[in-house]
Amino acid sequence: MTLKLRTPIIIINFKTYAEATGKKAIALAKQAERVSHETNAHIVVAPQFVDIAAVAEAVGIPIFAQHIDPIKPGSSTGHVLAESVKEAGAVGTLINHSERQLKLADIDAVVKLANEKDLISCVCTNNPAVSAAVAYLHPDIISIEPPELIGSGVAVSKAKPEEVTRTIELVRKVNSHAVILCGAGISHGEDVAVALKLRTQGVLVASAIVKAKDPYSVMREFADATKQ
Amino acid sequence: MTLKLRTPIIIINFKTYAEATGKKAIALAKQAERVSHETNAHIVVAPQFVDIAAVAEAVGIPIFAQHIDPIKPGSSTGHVLAESVKEAGAVGTLINHSERQLKLADIDAVVKLANEKDLISCVCTNNPAVSAAVAYLHPDIISIEPPELIGSGVAVSKAKPEEVTRTIELVRKVNSHAVILCGAGISHGEDVAVALKLRTQGVLVASAIVKAKDPYSVMREFADATKQ
Amino acid sequence: MTLKLRTPIIIINFKTYAEATGKKAIALAKQAERVSHETNAHIVVAPQFVDIAAVAEAVGIPIFAQHIDPIKPGSSTGHVLAESVKEAGAVGTLINHSERQLKLADIDAVVKLANEKDLISCVCTNNPAVSAAVAYLHPDIISIEPPELIGSGVAVSKAKPEEVTRTIELVRKVNSHAVILCGAGISHGEDVAVALKLRTQGVLVASAIVKAKDPYSVMREFADATKQ
Amino acid sequence: MTLKLRTPIIIINFKTYAEATGKKAIALAKQAERVSHETNAHIVVAPQFVDIAAVAEAVGIPIFAQHIDPIKPGSSTGHVLAESVKEAGAVGTLINHSERQLKLADIDAVVKLANEKDLISCVCTNNPAVSAAVAYLHPDIISIEPPELIGSGVAVSKAKPEEVTRTIELVRKVNSHAVILCGAGISHGEDVAVALKLRTQGVLVASAIVKAKDPYSVMREFADATKQ
Numbered sequence: 001m002t003l004k005l006r007t008p009i010i011i012i013n014f015k016t017y018a019e020a021t022g023k024k025a026i027a028l029a030k031q032a033e034r035v036s037h038e039t040n041a042h043i044v045v046a047p048q049f050v051d052i053a054a055v056a057e058a059v060g061i062p063i064f065a066q067h068i069d070p071i072k073p074g075s076s077t078g079h080v081l082a083e084s085v086k087e088a089g090a091v092g093t094l095i096n097h098s099e100r101q102l103k104l105a106d107i108d109a110v111v112k113l114a115n116e117k118d119l120i121s122c123v124c125t126n127n128p129a130v131s132a133a134v135a136y137l138h139p140d141i142i143s144i145e146p147p148e149l150i151g152s153g154v155a156v157s158k159a160k161p162e163e164v165t166r167t168i169e170l171v172r173k174v175n176s177h178a179v180i181l182c183g184a185g186i187s188h189g190e191d192v193a194v195a196l197k198l199r200t201q202g203v204l205v206a207s208a209i210v211k212a213k214d215p216y217s218v219m220r221e222f223a224d225a226t227k228q
Numbered sequence: 229m230t231l232k233l234r235t236p237i238i239i240i241n242f243k244t245y246a247e248a249t250g251k252k253a254i255a256l257a258k259q260a261e262r263v264s265h266e267t268n269a270h271i272v273v274a275p276q277f278v279d280i281a282a283v284a285e286a287v288g289i290p291i292f293a294q295h296i297d298p299i300k301p302g303s304s305t306g307h308v309l310a311e312s313v314k315e316a317g318a319v320g321t322l323i324n325h326s327e328r329q330l331k332l333a334d335i336d337a338v339v340k341l342a343n344e345k346d347l348i349s350c351v352c353t354n355n356p357a358v359s360a361a362v363a364y365l366h367p368d369i370i371s372i373e374p375p376e377l378i379g380s381g382v383a384v385s386k387a388k389p390e391e392v393t394r395t396i397e398l399v400r401k402v403n404s405h406a407v408i409l410c411g412a413g414i415s416h417g418e419d420v421a422v423a424l425k426l427r428t429q430g431v432l433v434a435s436a437i438v439k440a441k442d443p444y445s446v447m448r449e450f451a452d453a454t455k456q
Numbered sequence: 457m458t459l460k461l462r463t464p465i466i467i468i469n470f471k472t473y474a475e476a477t478g479k480k481a482i483a484l485a486k487q488a489e490r491v492s493h494e495t496n497a498h499i500v501v502a503p504q505f506v507d508i509a510a511v512a513e514a515v516g517i518p519i520f521a522q523h524i525d526p527i528k529p530g531s532s533t534g535h536v537l538a539e540s541v542k543e544a545g546a547v548g549t550l551i552n553h554s555e556r557q558l559k560l561a562d563i564d565a566v567v568k569l570a571n572e573k574d575l576i577s578c579v580c581t582n583n584p585a586v587s588a589a590v591a592y593l594h595p596d597i598i599s600i601e602p603p604e605l606i607g608s609g610v611a612v613s614k615a616k617p618e619e620v621t622r623t624i625e626l627v628r629k630v631n632s633h634a635v636i637l638c639g640a641g642i643s644h645g646e647d648v649a650v651a652l653k654l655r656t657q658g659v660l661v662a663s664a665i666v667k668a669k670d671p672y673s674v675m676r677e678f679a680d681a682t683k684q
Numbered sequence: 685m686t687l688k689l690r691t692p693i694i695i696i697n698f699k700t701y702a703e704a705t706g707k708k709a710i711a712l713a714k715q716a717e718r719v720s721h722e723t724n725a726h727i728v729v730a731p732q733f734v735d736i737a738a739v740a741e742a743v744g745i746p747i748f749a750q751h752i753d754p755i756k757p758g759s760s761t762g763h764v765l766a767e768s769v770k771e772a773g774a775v776g777t778l779i780n781h782s783e784r785q786l787k788l789a790d791i792d793a794v795v796k797l798a799n800e801k802d803l804i805s806c807v808c809t810n811n812p813a814v815s816a817a818v819a820y821l822h823p824d825i826i827s828i829e830p831p832e833l834i835g836s837g838v839a840v841s842k843a844k845p846e847e848v849t850r851t852i853e854l855v856r857k858v859n860s861h862a863v864i865l866c867g868a869g870i871s872h873g874e875d876v877a878v879a880l881k882l883r884t885q886g887v888l889v890a891s892a893i894v895k896a897k898d899p900y901s902v903m904r905e906f907a908d909a910t911k912q
Binding site: 469471472473474477478479504505506507508509510522523527529530531532533534535536537539540541543544550553554555556606607662663 | 697699700701702705706707732733734735736737738750751755757758759760761762763764765767768769771772778781782783784834835890891
C-alpha cells in the first residue's frame with residue numbers, strides 16, 4: 001500500500017445513507033477533514049462508489065471504497081474494478097462488510113488484488129475465529145464487527161470486550177502486522193477510548209456519525225478520544 | 229423518465245474494460261458525444277459506477293448506470309443506490325445484464341424503483357420468452373442479448389434474426405410502449421442496419437466499440453447506420 | 457408432465473420444519489394421504505430433498521421437490537439435479553419459492569428442464585405483475601405468495617383479494633393453461649374457500665398444517681373446503 | 685463427531701454425475717463398500733442429497749452429504765438441513781466445495797453446526813493460505829483442491845506438490861488435529877501414493893472413479909495405494 005497507515009485510525013463508512021450520498025457525502029467528508037486537521041486524528045472516509053471521485057477531489061484525507069469485486073478489467077458489467085476506484089482517488093477498500101459478504105476464495109482473491117493495485121485492504125469479520133482465519137490472508141486491516149451490534153448503539157467494545165480481546169490474541173498468533181479495528185455500535189467517545197484500551201488500533205463507524213444531528217461534534221468526540 | 233427517448237438508440241456499455249475506465253471513460257464518452265453531434269444519432273453511454281459523475285460532467289449525451297440495487301437509502305454497504313447514480317448525472321440504468329443477473333422479484337423491484345426515481349430502465353434479456361416475461365414488468369427498454377453471442381463478433385441480428393423477430397412479436401402482445409433493442413455480437417454498421425430492419429429500435433453494444441483500435445470510426449459507422 | 461393435474465389442488469410445503477423432517481415427514485405425508493383418500497381432495501406434499509425417496513415409498517399421493525437447480529448431470533457438487541428428484545419419486549417441483557429465489561434466466565431454464573424431464577413445474581411469485589411475467593415462461597402452475605404474508609396467519613385470499621384477482625386476470629391474458637394457486641397465510645378452511653371463490657385453483661400452504669397441533673384436522677378442514 | 689476418523693481416507697464425491705444418481709449411486713456405493721471390505725481401506729462416499737437415505741440403507745461405509753446450509757429447522761424452503769442429512773444416515777458433510785462455495789461467515793457457521801450435530805465437517809479449500817484460514821475454524825477435515833486441476837486428470841499431488849506441502853505446513857501451525865486431504869486430478873493409484881508421501885492423510889476424488897469404465901478397479905487401485 002502507498003499510504004502509510006497511522007494508528008489509531010477512524011474509518012467512517014458512509015453506507016448508502018441518504019445523509020451521505022452525493023453532495024451530502026462531500027459535505028460530510030469535509031467535516032471529517034476539518035476534524036482530522038484540528039485534532040491530527042487519522043480519519044478515513046468510505047463513500048459510495050459513485051461519490052468516490054468527487055469526495056477525493058474535495059478532501060485530502062484518505063478514501064476507501066466500500067467493496068471491490070475479484071475481477072480483472074474485462075467483461076464484468078455492473079461490477080467494481082479495483083483500477084476504477086483507485087483512479088478515482090481511493091487508497092483502500094472495505095472487503096467482506098457484513099452487508100456485502102464474499103465467498104472465502106473471493107476474500108483471498110480481493111486481498112491479493114488490493115495488494116497488487118497498492119490499495120489498503122480492510123477485511124471485516126464477525127467473530128474472533130473468523131478474524132483469525134482472515135489474518136492468514138494477510139490483509140492490511142482486520143475489523144471485527146459482531147453483526148448483532150451493528151447499528152445497535154451498543155458498542156462492541158463495551159458489550160463484548162472479550163470478543164475484541166480474543167480477536168487480538170488469535171490474530172496476533174499468525175499475523176503481527178495487520179491493523180486491528182473494532183466496529184458495531186460505537187456511539188460515544190468513551191466507546192472509542194475503551195476500544196483502544198482493549199488494544200485495538202481504531203474503529204470502524206457508520207450510523208453514530210452519519211446519522212447524527214451534528215456529525216462534526218461526534219467526529220470531534222471520537223477523534224479526541226483517540227488522542228487521550 | 230425525464231429523458232424523452234428518441235429512437236433508434238445506440239447504448240454503449242463500457243463494462244469494466246480497461247479501455248473505458250477513468251480518464252479513458254471520459255475520452256471515449258467525448259468521442260461518443262462528437263459522433264452524436266455530427267450525426268444527430270441518439271447515443272447513450274454506460275460507464276462504470278465510479279466514472280458516472282466525471283463522464284456526466286464531461287459530456288452532454290445521456291448516461292446510464294450499468295446496474296442499481298433494489299434498495300432504499302440505508303444500511304447497504306457496497307451496494308448501488310438509485311439516488312446516487314441519479315445525483316451523479318445518470319438518466320437511466322441497465323438492469324439484469326447477463327454479467328449481472330438479478331432474481332426475478334428484484335428485477336421487478338428495480339424497474340419500479342427506477343420509475344419512481346425518474347430513471348430510464350433498460351432490462352437485458354436472454355431469449356424471446358424471457359423478453360416477453362420482462363415486458364410485463366413495464367421497463368422503458370428491453371434489450372435482448374443471447375449470451376452465447378456476447379463478445380463473439382457474430383451479430384444477433386444476423387445469427388438469430390428469428391429470435392429478434394420473435395422477441396418483438398411476443399413483447400408487443402403485452403407492451404406497446406417499451407423500446408426494444410438487440411445486442412450481442414454487433415460489430416459492423418451493417419449489423420445495426422439489419423437490427424433496425426428487423427424492427428428493433430436500436431442496439432446495445434460494447435466490445436466492438438470499446439475495444440476497437442479507432443472507436444470513433446466504429447461509433448460513426450454505427451450512427452450512420454441508424455440514419456439510413 | 458405425466459401427472460394429470462386435477463384441481464383444486466392443495467400443495468403442502470414441508471419447508472425445513474423439524475416437524476416435517478425425516479420420520480416426521482413420512483408421518484405427515486401419511487396423514488395427508490389419509491385425508492386425500494377420505495375426501496378425494498387432490499393433495500401434494502413437498503418434503504425436503506433428503507426425504508423425497510422415503511416419502512415416495514411410504515405414500516401414493518404426488519410429491520414435489522422444493523427446488524431443483526438449472527443443471528445437467530455433471531460437476532455440480534451440492535446442487536439438486538432434476539433427474540435425481542424424479543428417480544426418487546417426485547412428479548414435480550416448486551421453483552423460485554420466496555425462500556429460494558432464482559435469477560430470471562434460471563427460472564426460464566428450470567421450467568424448461570422440468571418440462572423435458574416430465575416434472576410438473578410450480579413457479580412461486582410475489583405479486584400480480586411478476587405472476588404475469590412468469591406466465592410467459594409457461595410453467596404448469598403459478599402460485600402467488602405475497603412475502604409479507606408468508607407465515608403471518610393472515611391469508612392472502614382475505615388480506616389481498618385484489619392481488620389474487622389481478623393475478624388471475626393478468627396471467628389469463630397470456631396463458632390459458634397454467635394452474636393458478638395462492639399461498640401465504642392460509643390458516644383456515646374458510647381461507648381456502650375464499651381462495652377458490654376468487655377463482656384460484658388451489659392453495660400452497662405450510663406452517664398452518666406442518667406446525668399445527670393436529671395437522672390431520674387442519675388438512676381435513678382444508679380438503680373439505682375444496683369440496684364445497 | 686461420532687465416527688472415529690481413520691486415516692488414510694478416500695472420499696468419493698459423486699457430484700451430480702449421471703453415473704452416480706439414483707440406483708447407480710447405490711451400485712457405486714456397493715462397489716466402494718466391497719473395496720473397503722477387501723482392502724480394509726477407509727472409503728467414504730458423498731452422494732447427492734436425494735440419494736443419501738437409499739445409499740445409507742444399502743451400505744455400511746460412511747456417507748457424507750455434499751453440502752449443508754447454515755440454517756436451523758424452520759422456514760428455508762429448498763435448503764439442506766443438517767438434521768435431515770443426519771437422520772438419513774450421513775455422518776459428515778463436504779463444505780465449501782469449489783462448485784458450492786460459501787461466504788466465510790457461513791463456513792464458520794456450518795462447521796459449528798456440523799459439530800453440534802455430530803457430523804464430520806470437511807471443508808474444501810483452493811490454496812494453502814485459504815487452507816490455513818480454514819484451519820482456524822476447526823473443521824475435522826480440510827481438503828485442498830486447486831480449482832484449475834479439478835477434473836483435469838492432472839493430480840495436484842504431482843502437478844503442485846509444493847502447494848500440498850505448504851498447506852500442511854501452514855495448517856499445522858494452528859491446528860494439529862484436522863485431517864488434511866488433497867484432491868483435484870487424482871487419477872491413478874500412484875497419485876494417491878504421492879499424496880500420502882507428501883504427508884496428506886488421504887484424497888478427495890470424483891471423476892476418476894465415477895466416470896471410469898470400471899469404477900471398482902480404480903477404487904481398488906486407490907485403496908491398495910493407501911495400504912502401501
